[in-house]
Amino acid sequence: MKTFSQRTKEMLSKLEIETSCCCEAEMMGILMFAGKFRGTEIRVSLESLDAIKRFAELLKFCLGTEVQIKSLRSSYFCVLSDKKVLQKILEYENQKSGFSQSLIKNECCSAAFLRGAFLGGGTMTDPNKNYNMEFKMYSTYIHSEFKKLLENMGLGFRTIKKNNGFVLYTKNSDIICDALAHMGAFSAQMEILNVKIEKEVRSEITRTSNGETANMDKVMEASSRHLMAIDDIEKIMGIDNLPDDLKEVAVLRRDFKDLSLEQLGKKMVPPMSKSGVNHRLKRILDIAENL
Numbered sequence: 341m342k343t344f345s346q347r348t349k350e351m352l353s354k355l356e357i358e359t360s361c362c363c364e365a366e367m368m369g370i371l372m373f374a375g376k377f378r379g380t381e382i383r384v385s386l387e388s389l390d391a392i393k394r395f396a397e398l399l400k401f402c403l404g405t406e407v408q409i410k411s412l413r414s415s416y417f418c419v420l421s422d423k424k425v426l427q428k429i430l431e432y433e434n435q436k437s438g439f440s441q442s443l444i445k446n447e448c449c450s451a452a453f454l455r456g457a458f459l460g461g462g463t464m465t466d467p468n469k470n471y472n473m474e475f476k477m478y479s480t481y482i483h484s485e486f487k488k489l490l491e492n493m494g495l496g497f498r499t500i501k502k503n504n505g506f507v508l509y510t511k512n513s514d515i516i517c518d519a520l521a522h523m524g525a526f527s528a529q530m531e532i533l534n535v536k537i538e539k540e541v542r543s544e545i546t547r548t549s550n551g552e553t554a555n556m557d558k559v560m561e562a563s564s565r566h567l568m569a570i571d572d573i574e575k576i577m578g579i580d581n582l583p584d585d586l587k588e589v590a591v592l593r594r595d596f597k598d599l600s601l602e603q604l605g606k607k608m609v610p611p612m613s614k615s616g617v618n619h620r621l622k623r624i625l626d627i628a629e630n631l
């Protein structure tokens with residue numbers, strides 16, 4: 341039986357490789373987390389065959405070099421020994437300004453690096469059991485650079501020192517969802533959201549059965565105001581003519597009438613905070629009022 345983490349990695353490995361600025365970032369993400377220097381070569385080993393195949397493809401695209409994939413017990417590996425390739429990799433790693441400067445050419449590349457890092461050295465727990473995502477690394481330099489990169493993406497991970505290395509981890513389900521969305525692991529993100537919603541519904545039922553129906557009433561009252569506004573917009577100008585950000589919220593509000601703003605926010609891609617959803621709904625109310 342494959343773990344949640346393994347399934348997520350397989351899924352990520354099958355994403356189309358875009359022949360863009362992001363390729364190098366993803367390749368180096370895998371290398372920095374799964375590559376080991378041994379004298380004049382680097383050995384990259386991964387648990388998943390799909391992931392190592394993806395690494396080989398990225399390598400071929402970025403540096404024009406082909407590698408042979410071999411297997412050892414339950415993992416797969418390849419060895420890079422071409423001098424020019426090693427030189428190029430060292431150049432990336434030894435940037436004085438930090439590797440993010442050289443690898444992250446555009447905003448999209450941060451996400452690609454994160455995907456590579458996860459494929460190379462990340463794991464996560466099945467959300468049905470627990471919320472946990474972590475990345476292991478041994479170099480102080482990679483740790484500080486990667487932590488900075490995560491922070492720039494709005495992903496706050498904590499550090500613990502372990503076995504001569506570092507583990508960056510989070511147990512916050514919102515951060516895990518955001519990280520998965522950045523990587524492009526939308527099905528894994530959906531699984532977590534579903535688990536969260538289920539948990540929330542269960543606790544909501546407990547609360548209401550305790551006689552606390554006031555909250556739910558408030559949700560329904562606000563929802564009906566929004567629905568009337570959305571209805572007016574649909575009749576007079578059409579929901580399709582709303583700006584894209586408002587359209588997404590309007591459609592979700594209409595389709596999930598009894599969800600709270602927080603729950604609606606979790607259904608958005610990428611997920612959004614309660615106040616963000618509230619802000620957009622207010623703009624929708626304003627538009628409806630001025631029709």
Ligand SMILES: [Zn+2]
Nearest residue numbers: 361362448449
């Ligand atoms: Zn890019």
